[in-house]
Amino acid sequence: MTRNPSSDKSQALKAKGIEVVQGDMSDGQSIRTALTGCERAFLVTDYQAKGVEGETESGNLFVDQAAAVGVKHLVFSSVGNADTHTGVPHFESKFLIEQHLRTSTIPSWTILRPAAFMENFPPAGGMQRMMTLGLFDAALQGKSLKLCSVIDIGWFAAQALEKPGEWNGRIMELAGDDITVAGMKAAYEKVEGGKPWEVPIPQLALGAMLPKEMYLMFTWFREGGYVADIGACRSIHPGMLTFEEWVRVKHHDD
Structure with a gap:
């Protein structure tokens, strides 16, 4: 629709x-x-x-x-x-x-x-990716963040739609990776062969840069965080993407 x-x-x-x-x-x-x-x-x-x-x-x-x-x-x-x-x-x-x-x-x-979408991170280099990495780096301060690709959300949704008897009443937390910004940059470098850049952003500037809704979310990313059990997700869907695998898929698609 x-x-x-x-x-x-x-x-x-x-x-x-x-x-x-x-x-x-x-x-x-x-x-x-x-x-x-x-x-x-x-x-x-x-x-x-x-x-x-x-x-x-x-x-x-x-x-x-x-x-x-x-x-x-x-x-x-x-x-x-x-x-x-x-x-x-x-x-x-x-x-x-x-x-x-x-x-x-x-x-x-x-x-x-x-959890947070991998698709929030542009697969290709450029200013948008540099800003995104800078924002998450400033917000997370070295903490890891659980991520999930919309590709895998679609996989689980299809399973639930095709097998409603098995999925009735189930609530499933989804994540395919738990990764720091440094880990994301390493994944980009491994796939692309070049070191990715980011725009350095002071943590204190986030409150002025972001709408309140987004600032609250970034703060929660650092102080709280998702509880999804990646192992439990993979026990159902072994092909669930890590961040590096997602970057490879997106580069192949492009």
């Missing part, structure tokens, strides 16, 4: 034989129309479009419409540690959607809780 079925991404999906349906996550009727006839659904929400309150409202609306049209199994991609009172607003908003799903009339559900 997309707001713009004529976009390049939508057209790429159509080329793969996927039916693309126009819809708006804030419009209950369009969600209902898109879900009519579906037995299983995958829900991903976005706080950046309409803020955390809008994210909760649209996620809950999707759950309600899915229940109304008889969806039998819903997979929700939430966020790692959603239930641990992180103080990060867009983590808390996803937990509210989790709670709404669990108390809904949808008979079967799965909740995936991925």
